[in-house]
Amino acid sequence: MKQALAVVAVATATLTAATAATSTARAQNYPTRPITMIVPFAAGGPTDVTARIVGENMSKTLAQQIVIENVTGAGGTTGITRGAQAAPNGYTIMMGHMGTHGAAPALYPKLRYDPTKDFEPVGMAAGTPILIVARKDYPAKDLKEFIAVLKTQQDKANEAHAGVGSVSFTTCTMFNVMIGVKPTRVPYTGTGPVINDMIAGKVDYACDQIVNLVPQIQAGNIRAYAIATPERSPALPEVPTTKEAGLPDYQVSAWNAVFAPKNTPKPVVEKLNAALVKALDDPGTRKRLLDLGGVLPEGEARTSAWLGEYVAQEVARWTPILKAGGAVQADSG
Amino acid sequence: MDSFIGNLELGFSTALSLQNIALCFAGCLIGTLVGILPGVGPIATIAILLPLTFQVDPIGALIMLAGIYYGAQYGGSTTAILVNIPGEATSVVTTLDGHQMARNGRAGIALGIAAIGSFFAGTVATLVIAALGVPLTRLALVFGPAEYFSLMVLGLAFAVVLARGSILRAGAVIFIGLLLATVGTDLQTGDERLTLGMVDLMDGIDFAVLAMGLFGFAEILRNLDNPETRDVVQAKIGKLLPSKADFKQAALPVVRGTLLGGALGILPGNGAVLGPFASYTLEKKISRTPRRFGNGAIEGVAGLESANNAGAQTAFIPLLTLGIPPNAVMALMVGAMTIHGIIPGPQVMTKTPGLFWGMIASMWLGNLMLLIINLPLIGLWVRLLKVPYRLMFPAILLFCCIGIYSINNDPSDVLLTAFFGFAGYAFYRFGFEPAPLLLGFVLGKLMEEKLRQALILSRGDFGTFVTSPVSAGLLLLAVLVIVVAIIPTVRKGREEAFQE
Numbered sequence: 001m002k003q004a005l006a007v008v009a010v011a012t013a014t015l016t017a018a019t020a021a022t023s024t025a026r027a028q029n030y031p032t033r034p035i036t037m038i039v040p041f042a043a044g045g046p047t048d049v050t051a052r053i054v055g056e057n058m059s060k061t062l063a064q065q066i067v068i069e070n071v072t073g074a075g076g077t078t079g080i081t082r083g084a085q086a087a088p089n090g091y092t093i094m095m096g097h098m099g100t101h102g103a104a105p106a107l108y109p110k111l112r113y114d115p116t117k118d119f120e121p122v123g124m125a126a127g128t129p130i131l132i133v134a135r136k137d138y139p140a141k142d143l144k145e146f147i148a149v150l151k152t153q154q155d156k157a158n159e160a161h162a163g164v165g166s167v168s169f170t171t172c173t174m175f176n177v178m179i180g181v182k183p184t185r186v187p188y189t190g191t192g193p194v195i196n197d198m199i200a201g202k203v204d205y206a207c208d209q210i211v212n213l214v215p216q217i218q219a220g221n222i223r224a225y226a227i228a229t230p231e232r233s234p235a236l237p238e239v240p241t242t243k244e245a246g247l248p249d250y251q252v253s254a255w256n257a258v259f260a261p262k263n264t265p266k267p268v269v270e271k272l273n274a275a276l277v278k279a280l281d282d283p284g285t286r287k288r289l290l291d292l293g294g295v296l297p298e299g300e301a302r303t304s305a306w307l308g309e310y311v312a313q314e315v316a317r318w319t320p321i322l323k324a325g326g327a328v329q330a331d332s333g
Numbered sequence: 334m335d336s337f338i339g340n341l342e343l344g345f346s347t348a349l350s351l352q353n354i355a356l357c358f359a360g361c362l363i364g365t366l367v368g369i370l371p372g373v374g375p376i377a378t379i380a381i382l383l384p385l386t387f388q389v390d391p392i393g394a395l396i397m398l399a400g401i402y403y404g405a406q407y408g409g410s411t412t413a414i415l416v417n418i419p420g421e422a423t424s425v426v427t428t429l430d431g432h433q434m435a436r437n438g439r440a441g442i443a444l445g446i447a448a449i450g451s452f453f454a455g456t457v458a459t460l461v462i463a464a465l466g467v468p469l470t471r472l473a474l475v476f477g478p479a480e481y482f483s484l485m486v487l488g489l490a491f492a493v494v495l496a497r498g499s500i501l502r503a504g505a506v507i508f509i510g511l512l513l514a515t516v517g518t519d520l521q522t523g524d525e526r527l528t529l530g531m532v533d534l535m536d537g538i539d540f541a542v543l544a545m546g547l548f549g550f551a552e553i554l555r556n557l558d559n560p561e562t563r564d565v566v567q568a569k570i571g572k573l574l575p576s577k578a579d580f581k582q583a584a585l586p587v588v589r590g591t592l593l594g595g596a597l598g599i600l601p602g603n604g605a606v607l608g609p610f611a612s613y614t615l616e617k618k619i620s621r622t623p624r625r626f627g628n629g630a631i632e633g634v635a636g637l638e639s640a641n642n643a644g645a646q647t648a649f650i651p652l653l654t655l656g657i658p659p660n661a662v663m664a665l666m667v668g669a670m671t672i673h674g675i676i677p678g679p680q681v682m683t684k685t686p687g688l689f690w691g692m693i694a695s696m697w698l699g700n701l702m703l704l705i706i707n708l709p710l711i712g713l714w715v716r717l718l719k720v721p722y723r724l725m726f727p728a729i730l731l732f733c734c735i736g737i738y739s740i741n742n743d744p745s746d747v748l749l750t751a752f753f754g755f756a757g758y759a760f761y762r763f764g765f766e767p768a769p770l771l772l773g774f775v776l777g778k779l780m781e782e783k784l785r786q787a788l789i790l791s792r793g794d795f796g797t798f799v800t801s802p803v804s805a806g807l808l809l810l811a812v813l814v815i816v817v818a819i820i821p822t823v824r825k826g827r828e829e830a831f832q833e
Binding site: 042043044045048049052053056068069070071072073074078081107158163164165184185186187188189190192193195196197199200202203211214215216218219221287288291292 | 478536743
């Protein structure tokens with residue numbers, strides 16, 4: 001019996017060693033087959049577009065195709081849950097997001113992953129700035145006046161968002177909490193219908209990503225009060241920053257970053273990070289991301305370690321805001 | 334008028350370049366094939382093919398992607414007619430009379446009239462977009478939550494008329510459809526509803542899952558159970574092209590369907606879905622022989638196929654002129670445009686007129702190509718019916734499974750479809766029809782969303798649905814439709830029309 005056990009133990013040990021050896025060898029040759037990048041949102045949305053633009057260039061560098069797989073649902077957490085549980089071999093990676101890796105722990109008490117523990121951060125891809133916009137005839141000429149009007153209006157004002165957990169929902173929760181208003185919040189199922197009803201004057205204001213808004217603002221269909229970045233956007237040079245407009249603490253961006261499942265070998269993560277950084281330096285890729293109004297990471301912000309710290313900061317920042325905004329579900333699980 | 338012609342000239346000069354003609358053809362061909370494969374929808378296809386378009390200029394890429402979209406609408410009808418499986422929400426009603434025509438040995442005629450009706454609708458819709466696209470955008474803006482809700486109520490009224498048998502049974506089935514639509518995460522609170530604790534149900538049930546199950550899988554079970562019915566389809570092939578009499582019968586329904594479908598297609602929030610249902614209801618109501626509907630009436634195919642295609646085209650209006658996508662496929666087109674460095678919006682027309690008009694011209698060209706691709710293929714498709722069923726049904730099942738998996742890359746969707754397959758078979762055995770259920774399901778989601786938005790905006794006041802003239806008018810129309818549908822039931826009972 002003891003002998004049998006010993007044989008099993010030796011066999012197991014050999015097997016483990018062999019697996020470890022092959023996985024190291026595999027990591028060195030990585031990648032030898034196409035890589036799947038899970039995008040937790042629908043094809044065509046800002047995160048998907050960012051993933052496809054960056055992924056195309058990374059494919060060239062890695063000499064293997066990066067295949068985008070859109071796994072949607074539950075504010076992006078369905079796709080990220082699947083990504084977190086995937087084999088940590090570098091062949092399944094994912095495009096995480098401000099929502100899935102920042103706001104999700106506060107929004108979904110039954111979340112099956114921990115943004116700070118269950119991933120190997122690869123690197124920041126691009127962020128999209130958030131704008132505060134209102135219907136074009138809203139009676140306020142600048143952000144200060146707008147905030148004052150909202151304060152007197154309180155729940156008489158209608159704020160539209162693209163669904164609980166969406167970027168427009170979380171970022172506007174932050175805005176509302178910060179200026180101390182409790183508007184009537186009207187839920188939609190996407191940004192398109194929000195903009196439609198705002199142009200029609202049926203809702204008052206919203207917060208959303210710049211890429212969805214630029215053409216409407218340029219055409220004068222809706223009015224932009226401020227952009228929540230330190231500097232003005234070249235796409236909308238006339239829109240003041242929140243700092244200029246008097247709400248300097250409102251700094252928020254819908255960032256997109258590449259993650260791998262926890263325990264993905266370090267050499268693999270390094271290779272992916274190098275490919276990502278190369279994509280961000282490629283003039284063609286850069287131009288396409290900037291044309292979308294994107295903000296690209298520079299210097300230290302491109303490293304895996306920086307992303308890991310940033311995720312921890314984001315989770316710590318969003319949880320109290322969303323709780324104060326009354327957006328957190330009662331823990332039923 | 335001069336500028337109209339000048340613009341079209343600019344458009345055709347763009348669309349008629351060799352490269353763009355080739356891309357348009359490729360798009361239409363891929364679209365047709367994708368539409369024919371049950372379950373594989375245009376969304377998955379466009380998403381998969383998006384990277385391939387990186388190499389081409391934006392206009393070429395968009396022409397091809399648009400071709401896939403309306404090509405899929407064409408192809409979807411083929412599957413609906415031949416094997417009774419609606420590939421798209423819009424071809425659900427096509428199964429009613431289209432498949433009956435196939436059973437009567439008129440598959441070729443059904444396919445032919447669908448193709449020709451669609452071409453006519455596509456041509457008219459293209460002209461409408463070119464001439465009136467900009468002013469029509471206003472229509473999309475008139476429709477707020479309250480108006481949209483009332484439109485959905487009208488849609489539900491159509492569902493009652495759609496039913497072949499007892500109104501009570503139809504009502505029950507619609508209600509089940511509405512209930513199924515409430516599964517998933519609550520819009521306002523984010524709480525899970527009726528998910529039985531299953532994560533896979535958190536985002537509700539996908540339309541394709543329900544449709545493939547209730548129609549595709551259930552149809553196979555039904556055919557295996559009852560060998561005679563499927564042999565009927567095989568025995569009779571009949572003529573391939575519609576006769577003069579067929580054309581005469583189909584002409585007015587095509588025109589009415591085009592107008593109805595085109596108008597509904599402009600609305601935000603996937604108004605195009607309603608087009609075929611509305612057209613079918615209209616044709617059945619104004620027909621002197623409504624009893625033929627459900628038993629292979631050509632008007633039932635011609636009208637709604639035109640409505641379907643007209644709606645598919647006019648859905649581009651809000652996208653091209655306003656930059657707002659009215660449905661999921663158009664949202665994907667927004668993504669495709671942004672990837673190619675064009676941010677869709679009101680400025681597309683003025684900043685890149687070549688792209689705007691080129692795309693419109695290519696739509697007409699694409700419709701012409703679809704006609705050229707599809708008419709010769711009719712013979713081939715009809716011959717497909719001769720394939721022994723024991724070979725046919727595993728192939729259909731396989732394609733259904735691939736298609737369903739491809740929607741969301743989720744294996745649990747396939748299992749859910751199997752469940753709905755059994756449910757659909759049970760419905761059939763107990764004499765309930767699945768088509769009104771699907772309509773109830775499609776409308777249910779939008780209806781709840783719009784109802785809640787309207788009531789939040791009015792602070793709980795139901796008066797909001799009657800103070801808006803558009804909304805009040807639609808509600809009145811809905812009441813009228815139901816009354817007209819109920820009167821004959823009250824008078825003589827409609828049970829006699831219900832037989833398979």
